Amino acid sequence: MTDKDHKCTCNDQPLVPKVVEVIDIIDRTPDVKSFFVKNPSDDGLPFQVSPGQCAMVSMPVGEAMISCTWQEEQEYLEFAIKRVGLLTDELHQIEVGQQIGLRGPYGNGFPVEDCKGKDMVFIAGGIGLAPLRSFIKYCFKHREDYGKITILYGSRSQADLCFKEELFELWPQEPNTEVFVTIDNPEPDWDGHVGFVPAYLEELNPSPQGAVAVVCGPPIMIKFVLQSLEKMGYQDDQVITTLEMRMKCGIGKCGRCNIGSEFICLDGPVYYLRQLRDLPPEW
Amino acid sequence: MKVLSKAKLEEALNKLSEANEVFVPMQKKAQSGYFPWNSFVSGQDELMLEALNVYQSPKGAVLPQTEKMYRYQQGGMEINIEETFEDSHPTIIFGARACDVKGILAMDEVFLTRGYEDSFYKARRSGNTIIANACYEPGPNCFCNAMEVDCVNPAGADVILRDGGDAYVWEVKSEKGEAVTAVIAGLLEEKEVSLPQLKPFVQKVDYSGVAEKLKTMFEHPLWDKLSEPCVNCGMCTFVCPSCYCFDIQVKMWGDEGYRFRAWDSCMFEEYSREAGGGNPRGASKERFRQRFLHKLEFFTERYGTPLCTGCGRCMIVCPTDINIVRIIDAVKEAEVND
Numbered sequence: 242m243t244d245k246d247h248k249c250t251c252n253d254q255p256l257v258p259k260v261v262e263v264i265d266i267i268d269r270t271p272d273v274k275s276f277f278v279k280n281p282s283d284d285g286l287p288f289q290v291s292p293g294q295c296a297m298v299s300m301p302v303g304e305a306m307i308s309c310t311w312q313e314e315q316e317y318l319e320f321a322i323k324r325v326g327l328l329t330d331e332l333h334q335i336e337v338g339q340q341i342g343l344r345g346p347y348g349n350g351f352p353v354e355d356c357k358g359k360d361m362v363f364i365a366g367g368i369g370l371a372p373l374r375s376f377i378k379y380c381f382k383h384r385e386d387y388g389k390i391t392i393l394y395g396s397r398s399q400a401d402l403c404f405k406e407e408l409f410e411l412w413p414q415e416p417n418t419e420v421f422v423t424i425d426n427p428e429p430d431w432d433g434h435v436g437f438v439p440a441y442l443e444e445l446n447p448s449p450q451g452a453v454a455v456v457c458g459p460p461i462m463i464k465f466v467l468q469s470l471e472k473m474g475y476q477d478d479q480v481i482t483t484l485e486m487r488m489k490c491g492i493g494k495c496g497r498c499n500i501g502s503e504f505i506c507l508d509g510p511v512y513y514l515r516q517l518r519d520l521p522p523e524w
Numbered sequence: 525m526k527v528l529s530k531a532k533l534e535e536a537l538n539k540l541s542e543a544n545e546v547f548v549p550m551q552k553k554a555q556s557g558y559f560p561w562n563s564f565v566s567g568q569d570e571l572m573l574e575a576l577n578v579y580q581s582p583k584g585a586v587l588p589q590t591e592k593m594y595r596y597q598q599g600g601m602e603i604n605i606e607e608t609f610e611d612s613h614p615t616i617i618f619g620a621r622a623c624d625v626k627g628i629l630a631m632d633e634v635f636l637t638r639g640y641e642d643s644f645y646k647a648r649r650s651g652n653t654i655i656a657n658a659c660y661e662p663g664p665n666c667f668c669n670a671m672e673v674d675c676v677n678p679a680g681a682d683v684i685l686r687d688g689g690d691a692y693v694w695e696v697k698s699e700k701g702e703a704v705t706a707v708i709a710g711l712l713e714e715k716e717v718s719l720p721q722l723k724p725f726v727q728k729v730d731y732s733g734v735a736e737k738l739k740t741m742f743e744h745p746l747w748d749k750l751s752e753p754c755v756n757c758g759m760c761t762f763v764c765p766s767c768y769c770f771d772i773q774v775k776m777w778g779d780e781g782y783r784f785r786a787w788d789s790c791m792f793e794e795y796s797r798e799a800g801g802g803n804p805r806g807a808s809k810e811r812f813r814q815r816f817l818h819k820l821e822f823f824t825e826r827y828g829t830p831l832c833t834g835c836g837r838c839m840i841v842c843p844t845d846i847n848i849v850r851i852i853d854a855v856k857e858a859e860v861n862d
Contacts, residue, residue, distance in 0.1 A: 255640050256772070256785075257594050260603055299605075301598055301776050305799065326799025340603040342596070460802065487798045489772045489788075492640040496769030496788070497796050499818070500804075502825040507639060521742040521817075523804045 255492050258299040258342030261287050264317060266337055269403045270396075272324045273368055274333055278343065279317040286316055287343055291350035292375035293483055293511045296320075297491045299342025300335075303328045306488040306506065308372035309346060312382060318343075321371040321403065347491040348510050351376045351455065351481065353383075359453045360388035364466050366395050366438050366458025370403050372483050373457050381415050390415065391447045395423040395438035395462075399431055421445060439465035442473075449474040456482045467514065477515035484510045484524050500524050527691040527715045528708070533573075536708045537561045537618065543707070544653070546616045547585045549578040558582040558617065573619045574687075576663040577835055581624045581765030582617040586648045587631060590786040593644065593772070598779045608782055612647040616704060619657040619685065622678035623668040623835035627765030628654065629680045633827045634768055644785075653700045656681035657692075660720040662727075665836025667849055670729035672829055676722050688717030729849050730856060731820070731830065738821035740860050742813070750851055751812035753844035758789035760838035760846070761815070766831050769795075790815050816851055 265277040280287055290296065290311040297304045298320060305328045310319040324333045335341070353376065361380055365373045380387045392412060396402045402422065413420045423434040423441045434441055438458065447454075454475055456466050463482055470480055486498035486505045493507030501520040503509065517524055528536055540546045540561075547558040549572040556572060557580025564571070572578050597604040617624075628649075635645035659666075659675035668675050678684060682701035686693035694712055696705050705712070761767040771788035775781045788795060791811055797803040805811045823831035832848060839847045 254607065254643050256642070256644070257607055258605055260605055299596075301596055301774060301779075301781065303774055304772065329799065336601075338601045340601060342603065342605055485798065486804065487796050489770070492642070493638055494634055494640070494642050494768075494770075495772070495785075496790065496818075499814075499822060501817075502822040523810075 258344040260340050261343045263337055263339045269321060270401050273321060273403055275319055275321045277317045277319050288346055290346040292353060292379045293351035293372055294346040294348045296343055296345030300328055300331050302331050310375045312378055323368040347506055351511050353379055356453050357386045360451055361390045362447045362452055362454040363392045364454060364456045366462040369458030370394055373455055390418040392420045393442055397425045399424055399428055438462055439469045443469050446473060449479060454480050477518055478513055480514035526694045526712050527717055528694050528712055529691045532711045536711050539708050540616055544614045544616045546618050547582050548618045577621060579763055581627060582620050583627055583765055585615050585617050586628060586652055587768060590784055592782050592784045595782045612651055614651040616653045618655045620654055621657055621659055622673050622675040623833040624765040625654055625656050625678045625680045626673045626833040630766045630831055631768045653682045653704050655683040657685045661723045662725045664726050665839050667727040667729040668834035669725055670731045671832050671834035673833055686719050688719055691717055693717055727849055729852055734852055734855055735821045735824040738817060744858060746854055746858050747809055747813045751809040754808055754812045754846055755844060756791040756808050758791040759841045761789040761791055763837040763841050765835055766833055
């Protein structure tokens with residue numbers, strides 16, 4: 242799992258960010274915003290990104306590794322970012338036109354080729370939908386390459402649901418696609434499903450036959466979803482997840498994001514469950 | 525054989541320092557480590573070429589304790605990022621022991637292979653020449669022989685010095701070695717010197733099979749007991765010749781500042797603490813286990829050689845007497861259920 246060909250465009254100075262400009266900001270939820278960035282003075286894309294890859298977003302206060310969304314022909318990158326710490330606090334205060342630092346892309350990304358011909362089951366919780374959304378969008382862009390697409394998404398409350406337009410309007414209209422949304426607790430104006438993602442998943446029980454499940458969310462959700470999938474008959478090579486660890490360099494040098502001999506920034510963040518089974522249980 | 529008489533040592537160091545920063549082991553007041561020769565104060569500092577290991581390894585010559593990377597300026601909506609890499613003048617590490625040279629070879633693997641080259645490290649390392657000092661008398665804490673190090677013939681050295689009493693045998697091993705030899709050619713003499721035999725190691729360590737066995741021992745109860753005395757002070761990581769983990773931090777004055785990197789330690793809680801508060805190694809035991817597994821298992825798995833070079837420094841500086849040799853022994857002796 243080491244020595245991967247990386248797709249970085251900045252090999253001369255992999256630790257030095259380039260300057261990019263925020264061209265739009267959208268409020269996704271009360272604590273999640275999407276930032277759209279491109280090169281300053283309108284000359285295009287900072288770099289191409291495969292679904293599931295990340296980039297290091299840089300502000301005066303520090304840097305953080307964030308999942309990045311980009312599609313072919315798109316002239317900008319998108320980062321959906323939840324306010325959780327120093328850097329993200331500062332990011333949430335900037336305005337359109339602000340320049341920030343960016344370096345990447347980093348990591349392996351989702352195995353989009355491997356999954357061709359499969360039924361796709363995407364299972365996400367909270368901001369965990371952000372990395373999966375890159376893969377989901379990729380599937381819709383190459384719709385004929387994938388079988389049935391099932392998307393199951395949960396968040397704490399209605400207000401915390403990210404990407405509502407896609408969840409409720411765009412994705413359900415795609416051919417051979419089902420989208421299921423749940424929130425943790427009942428709310429007066431919510432007539433959808435209520436309950437946690439793992440239980441809802443077992444209730445929906447998408448067949449493991451020819452399917453691949455892709456999971457991302459809070460660690461506790463991932464833990465129970467993996468148990469549910471196992472119960473439902475999914476094999477370890479039919480389950481994919483994407484990990485997060487604290488990162489500083491993004492290129493497998495600074496040490497901290499290791500799990501066993503793997504560096505999540507470089508060798509990950511995307512793993513099949515069968516690969517994770519071989520690693521120490523720190524994920 | 526070519527020799528450098530000890531009487532001409534200071535002259536040689538002066539000569540080498542004309543175009544290089546020459547790191548030499550010395551005692552400077554309370555500190556012992558590799559310091560630039562041109563900072564040597566006669567009568568106050570003491571050259572430590574005879575000592576086996578000074579406290580600080582020479583790793584700082586290629587991975588400084590702190591290193592500026594780039595300037596970061598913010599003016600309203602605009603920012604400016606400008607590389608401020610400190611001038612990477614040529615350096616010589618003079619008198620490094622084989623264990624410390626091995627530490628640098630391990631860092632070469634980390635910083636120069638596996639997908640990305642670290643440009644800052646590369647700049648320093650490519651201008652760095654290693655004049656190693658062969659060991660013939662292992663110290664009480666030495667166990668480099670168990671960690672794939674040949675202390676008599678240090679791998680990776682550009683020149684090997686061999687202490688022959690009044691003179692050092694000067695053995696050139698590489699092109700870089702040729703280049704520094706040319707600088708002091710006038711000081712070298714031809715002379716036959718008899719060299720000592722390597723004395724036996726006091727520490728008896730057997731690393732064979734440890735990396736493989738550790739794969740099955742992540743959740744072994746021995747980590748509870750072994751880690752109990754650890755106070756996570758991080759001393760072991762800072763004196764270690766092969767610990768390379770670094771942090772990236774920023775120093776801003778208003779709208780202007782710079783980003784730098786600095787040695788970090790897996791012993792510290794913040795090392796792996798995430799923005800949301802989660803920490804896969806929040807407990808002291810988990811950090812302790814990470815350090816030893818990284819040294820003895822993970823690095824070996826990834827790079828084919830352990831990240832411990834057997835220098836023994838961590839055993840000397842540990843305030844709670846944690847001892848990597850005893851840990852290797854404990855792993856060897858541990859019972860493992862399949």
